[in-house]
Amino acid sequence: MLKISGINVSYGSYLALRDVSIEVKKGEFVVLLGANGAGKSTLFRTISGLLKATGGTIEFKGQKTNQLPAFKMVKLGISQCLEGRALFPYMSVKQNLLLGAYVRRHDKDGMKKSLALVYDLFPVLKEKENDLAGSLSGGQQQMAAIGRALMSEPELLLLDEPSVGLAPLVVQQVFDAVKLVNEAGTTVLLAEQNAHLALKVSHRGYVLENGRVVMHDRSDVLAGNEEVRKAYIGVSD
Amino acid sequence: MFVFLKKPKFWAYLVLLAVAIVFPFISPNRYYLTVVTLSFIYAIAVYGLNLIVGYLGQLSLAQAGFFGLGAYVSGLLSLKLHMSFWLTMPLAAVATTVVALMVGLISFRTRGHYFVILTLCIGVIIHLVIEKWDDLTGGVRGLIGIPRPTSIGPIDFISLESQYYLVLAFLMLTIFVMSRIASSLVGRTFKSIRNSEELAATLGINVMNNKLLAFGIAAFFTGIAGALFAGYIRFIGPDICNPNLTFEFLLFLLIGGQATIAGPLVGTLVANGLTESLQFMQEYRMVVFGILLILIVRFFPGGLAGETRILITKLENRFNKRKKSRTNAPSKGESHATKDQGFN
Numbered sequence: 001m002l003k004i005s006g007i008n009v010s011y012g013s014y015l016a017l018r019d020v021s022i023e024v025k026k027g028e029f030v031v032l033l034g035a036n037g038a039g040k041s042t043l044f045r046t047i048s049g050l051l052k053a054t055g056g057t058i059e060f061k062g063q064k065t066n067q068l069p070a071f072k073m074v075k076l077g078i079s080q081c082l083e084g085r086a087l088f089p090y091m092s093v094k095q096n097l098l099l100g101a102y103v104r105r106h107d108k109d110g111m112k113k114s115l116a117l118v119y120d121l122f123p124v125l126k127e128k129e130n131d132l133a134g135s136l137s138g139g140q141q142q143m144a145a146i147g148r149a150l151m152s153e154p155e156l157l158l159l160d161e162p163s164v165g166l167a168p169l170v171v172q173q174v175f176d177a178v179k180l181v182n183e184a185g186t187t188v189l190l191a192e193q194n195a196h197l198a199l200k201v202s203h204r205g206y207v208l209e210n211g212r213v214v215m216h217d218r219s220d221v222l223a224g225n226e227e228v229r230k231a232y233i234g235v236s237d
Numbered sequence: 238m239f240v241f242l243k244k245p246k247f248w249a250y251l252v253l254l255a256v257a258i259v260f261p262f263i264s265p266n267r268y269y270l271t272v273v274t275l276s277f278i279y280a281i282a283v284y285g286l287n288l289i290v291g292y293l294g295q296l297s298l299a300q301a302g303f304f305g306l307g308a309y310v311s312g313l314l315s316l317k318l319h320m321s322f323w324l325t326m327p328l329a330a331v332a333t334t335v336v337a338l339m340v341g342l343i344s345f346r347t348r349g350h351y352f353v354i355l356t357l358c359i360g361v362i363i364h365l366v367i368e369k370w371d372d373l374t375g376g377v378r379g380l381i382g383i384p385r386p387t388s389i390g391p392i393d394f395i396s397l398e399s400q401y402y403l404v405l406a407f408l409m410l411t412i413f414v415m416s417r418i419a420s421s422l423v424g425r426t427f428k429s430i431r432n433s434e435e436l437a438a439t440l441g442i443n444v445m446n447n448k449l450l451a452f453g454i455a456a457f458f459t460g461i462a463g464a465l466f467a468g469y470i471r472f473i474g475p476d477i478c479n480p481n482l483t484f485e486f487l488l489f490l491l492i493g494g495q496a497t498i499a500g501p502l503v504g505t506l507v508a509n510g511l512t513e514s515l516q517f518m519q520e521y522r523m524v525v526f527g528i529l530l531i532l533i534v535r536f537f538p539g540g541l542a543g544e545t546r547i548l549i550t551k552l553e554n555r556f557n558k559r560k561k562s563r564t565n566a567p568s569k570g571e572s573h574a575t576k577d578q579g580f581n
Contacts, residue, residue, distance in 0.1 A: 048439055074441030086436045088429055098422075099429055103441035105422060152441060 001026045001187055002047070002078075002156055007056030009039075009046050016042045017211045019056070024156065024189055029182040031198040031219065032191045033232055034208035040191035041083055043208070044160050047189075048080040049073045060156070075103045079154030083161050083191075085141040089134025093125055093144055096133045100151030110153070118147040121177050139170035146174070156187045163194045175201050195232030199223040207232075257405055261398040270397050276509040277404045278469065281411045281462035283489045283501035285455035288415065290487070291496035292424060293451045294431025298483050299340060299356040302363030303456045305478020307333045307463025309367055309374060312383045312473050322386035326464040333460030334453050341452040345445060348434075360480045368475035379474030386468045394468075404465055408502070411458050416498045418454070427451050428496075488526060491533055494540025503541050 002024040009017040017039045024030045034040045045051045047058060049070035058065050060076060068076070079100075087096050097118060101111045119126040122143040128136060133144055142162050149157060159178065163171040171194065179201045182188045192198040199205060199219040207215040207228065215222070222228050264270045282304050289297045311329035314320045320328075344355045367374050374380070386394040386403060394400050418424045426447050429437045434444050467473050476482075485508075493504020508526070515522035537544045 050435060050438065069443075070435075070438035071441050071443045074439065080439045082436060082439060086433060088432050088436075090432075091425065091428070095425060099425060099440055099442075102422075102426070148440070 001028075001061060002189070003057075003059040004043075004047070005057050005059075007046065007053040007058065009042055009051055009053050015211060017046070017053075020208075020211070020213055021056075022206055022213065022216075024187060026155075026187055027182075027185065028204065029179070029188045029202045030190070031195075031202040031205045032189065032208060033193070033195050033198065033205055033222075033228070034191070035193065035231070038208040039211040040208055041160055042211075044080060044158050044189075044191060047073075048078055048158060074152055074154075077155035078158065079149040079152045079156070080158040081145050081149040081160060081162065084164065085138065085145045087133040087136075087141055087144055087148070089132065091133060092130050093133050093136065094129040096144055097125070097129075097148050097151055100148030101153075103152050111151070114151050114153060118150055121150075121180065122147055139166050139174070142166060142170075142174055143177070146178070150181065150186075154186060156189065157181065159188065159190045161191055161193065163192060163197070171197060193232065195223075195228065254409075258402075261401055267397055270401055272509060272513050273506070274397070274401045274404050274469065275466075276505045277401075277408045277502075278462050278465050279486070279489065279509070280502045280505040281408055281465070282459045283486050283493070283505050284411045284415050285457075285459040285462070286486050286490055287495060287497075287501045288418070288427070288451050288455045290490060291500070292419065292427040292431065293448060294428075295345075295448065295451075296353045297344075297356045297452070297455075298353060298480060298487075299337075299344075299360040299363070300455075300459055300486050301480055301482035302360040302478050303333050303337055303459040304463045304466070304482065305367060305473075305475070306336060306363060307460030308467040308473045308477055309380070309463075310460070311464035312380045312467040313373070315384050315467075316380060316382070322384070322464075322468050323389070326386075326461060326468075329464040329467075330457045330460035333463065334457045337456030338449055338453050341449045345448045345452070357480060357483075360478070360483055364475060364478045364480065367478055374475070377475060379472060380467075381472050383467050383471045383473065385471065400469055404469065407461060407465060411461075412498065412502070414454075414458075419498060423447075423450070488530060490540075491530060492540055494543035494546075497540065497542040497546065500540050500542040507541065 002022075004020060004022045006019050006021055007017060008015060008019065020039070020043060022030075022032075022043075032040050032043065042051065046053050049065070049068050049072065053066055060073075060078060063076070065073065065076065088099070091099070094115075097115060098111065101114060104110055124140055125144055125147055128140065133141065136144060146159065146162065149159075162174050162178070166174065175197050178188060178190065190198060190202065199222055202219045205216065205219050205222045206213050207222070215225070215228070217225070223233075260273065261270055264273070282300060285303075286297070286300050289295050307329040310332045311322070311325040314325040314328060315322060340356070340359050344352055344359065347355055368376060370376070386400070388394060392399070394403050426437070426442055429440070429442060430444055430447060438444055463477075466477065489504040489508045490501060491504070492508050493502065494500035511525070512522060515525055518525070533540065539547055
């Protein structure tokens with residue numbers, strides 16, 4: 001579904017991604033592991049069109065999308081949930097969610113259906129639908145951000161470090177919800193530092209270091225890999 | 238149906254409208270009537286500025302240029318081609334919109350301070366073109382003897398009162414359109430761009446097109462305001478597109494409260510009222526405004542309308558809390574009342 005072949009991305013003279021190739025098949029749950037500054041967010045921003053690759057190709061559903069602006073990618077079926085629970089703090093939770101369905105704003109019935117699905121997934125959002133998004137707790141904000149990304153009915157969901165700054169229990173909750181979304185048919189690409197949980201829920205994983213893919217394999221294999229355990233899980237038994 | 242009859246807001250608007258309608262009869266002299274009519278004309282332009290600064294979050298300093306453009310297009314068409322006001326005004330609005338869209342296509346490629354500087358330059362350029370194009374615009378002498386708005390059937394616009402009502406009608410139209418925009422998805426799209434362009438883009442919002450839309454709507458109303466000004470004052474000089482006027486519009490907006498529906502009107506009326514009552518100080522009255530502006534930006538960033546709304550929300554919350562503790566029934570109104578405070 002998504003095929004990235006040999007892309008380079010640079011900020012000025014600094015090369016943030018070198019020759020990165022990644023493939024995500026329909027229905028898969030793929031995790032992208034990497035430390036701070038490894039290039040996870042850069043890769044996501046390039047896929048969603050916020051950054052332009054200087055070399056290589058990005059193909060989505062067989063169509064080359066390198067040069068498309070970010071707002072068109074949403075219509076094609078890629079929805080990105082930006083890092084850091086970026087919400088509109090002075091709008092209500094419901095208004096935030098409805099803005100997520102911006103590309104299908106004329107499909108009122110479909111929007112209602114999606115809203116019901118998101119409320120099913122995160123019941124707490126239904127309770128708080130009229131509250132200002134800025135008044136939610138960290139975990140609820142992350143749920144709202146993921147919910148909003150789902151409102152466009154994406155085929156591919158990009159989640160950029162949803163676990164940052166959340167309590168372990170809430171992280172588990174969020175990951176369980178994402179797994180449900182994936183099982184319902186949405187392809188998921190997740191960027192994470194929390195390898196332990198991420199490798200448990202995902203099918204395959206890529207490890208990104210200094211802007212390069214250094215390893216990729218099935219998640220259970222990666223979870224058993226000594227180097228991965230040392231670098232991202234922190235236990236080597 | 239008719240639920241609006243139960244809303245206190247609806248009745249407040251009705252009372253305000255009634256005051257506006259009877260104002261010519263209770264106004265002690267014609268001078269006040271003129272001041273208020275002019276304030277209404279300016280307010281229409283400030284509503285345009287509010288859409289760009291308040292909702293879209295982009296500081297455009299080209300607004301006086303658009304105001305002047307509207308006035309000159311309307312004035313020139315009626316003077317040179319003897320067209321009726323009812324033709325020149327829409328044409329002025331359309332011409333202003335077209336110019337604004339071209340300006341927007343270029344200037345929205347920049348962001349932040351660069352956008353501000355670029356639009357200021359465009360305002361200056363419009364001013365210079367109008368001042369120097371002597372053959373067409375009459376240069377510094379301006380246009381003299383612009384005809385009044387032509388009468389529609391039995392209704393003429395000769396008396397000050399009738400012109401007041403004409404301007405009031407357009408002001409109401411502006412407020413109606415702006416409040417519809419503010420409460421619609423379009424308004425929320427503008428606000429989302431103000432919040433974060435990147436985030437808006439990842440939701441599938443075409444940031445450039447929406448910026449152009451806001452800029453175009455704003456220019457349309459600014460053009461209408463310019464045409465009304467030309468038909469009311471009947472003499473226009475290049476001074477009306479001086480960038481100084483842009484800063485006055487901005488002052489009105491900040492006093493009234495950006496990203497509010499009442500703000501532009503309140504701010505324009507208050508500031509113009511102050512200007513008139515400080516007439517004896519001549520140019521020194523700007524000192525008063527300077528201090529006032531600093532105080533507002535520092536202590537009341539929401540402006541008169543914005544701060545009033547925050548106050549009402551706080552009182553409502555306190556009231557709800559008291560009611561809740563008295564009846565001991567679960568109420569969810571508490572946090573609801575804080576929603577959509579509008580600015581930022």
